[in-house]
Amino acid sequence: MQWLIWIGTVVSVTGLVGLVLSVLKVNKARKAGLSDEELRAAVQSAMPLNLGSLFLSVIGLMTVMLGIFFS
Numbered sequence: 001m002q003w004l005i006w007i008g009t010v011v012s013v014t015g016l017v018g019l020v021l022s023v024l025k026v027n028k029a030r031k032a033g034l035s036d037e038e039l040r041a042a043v044q045s046a047m048p049l050n051l052g053s054l055f056l057s058v059i060g061l062m063t064v065m066l067g068i069f070f071s
Contacts, residue, residue, distance in 0.1 A: 004067030012060025018053025022046050 029042035 001067045001070040004070065005064050006067075008060045008063030008065075008067055010060070011063060012057050015053045015056030015058075015060055018049055018056065022050040022053060025049070 025046045026043055029039055029046075034042065
């Protein structure tokens with residue numbers, strides 16, 4: 001079940017990269033000096049990426065746990 005561990009690792013790292021991109025996107029919007037409503041819209045546009053990345057990270061970690069459990 002080594003392959004399950006590696007697949008989970010790749011999925012989890014992909015989610016982690018997405019989370020970092022989400023943080024960078026919001027940080028860029030904060031430093032741009034936008035108004036309150038524009039900043040709120042920028043954060044709301046980053047939310048799907050953030051939630052999708054979090055979902056990938058959780059699924060990846062659960063896959064790694066299953067791979068360890070079945071090994």
